Amino acid sequence: MKIERANSSHLSDLVLLFDAYRVFYKQPSNFEAARKFLAERMLKEDSVVFMAVGDDGQALGFTQLYPSFSSVSLQNTFILNDLFVHPSARNQGVGQALMEHAKEFARDTGGKGLTLETAVDNPAQRLYKRLGWKKDVDVNHYTWKA
Numbered sequence: 001m002k003i004e005r006a007n008s009s010h011l012s013d014l015v016l017l018f019d020a021y022r023v024f025y026k027q028p029s030n031f032e033a034a035r036k037f038l039a040e041r042m043l044k045e046d047s048v049v050f051m052a053v054g055d056d057g058q059a060l061g062f063t064q065l066y067p068s069f070s071s072v073s074l075q076n077t078f079i080l081n082d083l084f085v086h087p088s089a090r091n092q093g094v095g096q097a098l099m100e101h102a103k104e105f106a107r108d109t110g111g112k113g114l115t116l117e118t119a120v121d122n123p124a125q126r127l128y129k130r131l132g133w134k135k136d137v138d139v140n141h142y143t144w145k146a
Helices: 008-026 031-044 094-108 127-130
Strands: 001-006 048-053 057-070 075-085 114-116
Touching: 001 127, 008 031, 008 057, 008 075, 031 048, 031 057, 048 094, 057 094, 075 094, 094 114, 094 127
Parallel strands: 075 114
Antiparallel strands: 001 048, 048 057, 057 075
16 A cells, blocks of 8 residues: 555546545535545645555545644644545555654644544544544634534
């Protein structure tokens, strides 16, 4: 397995994973909307996507990072907004490899770190804890929805 930064040549494989990810979060399947959304992210370069690719060339999973900034620390940071491993590739180290690669990318770009948000019942929380991620207890996060 290798981790690659996704580009437009990966779009077809990435759309399949991204659509499955959205369905996991109870959204209707929509390949065309997924393709448009990802293509726009790539065109505008406003996210970074890493894909795990098996030795056979099969797309196994992905993570998508969105850049942000910390005014207090005067550093960039990344929001790890998406992490998905195809069900057939789970429990094989794919999620861990993607997360470790994201951490390395954040470090290499001078980032303060990574932040992620997940559903309270997401079983991937075991992975996050095992990899040293800490649940935020020092600050409250609030959301406003339009």
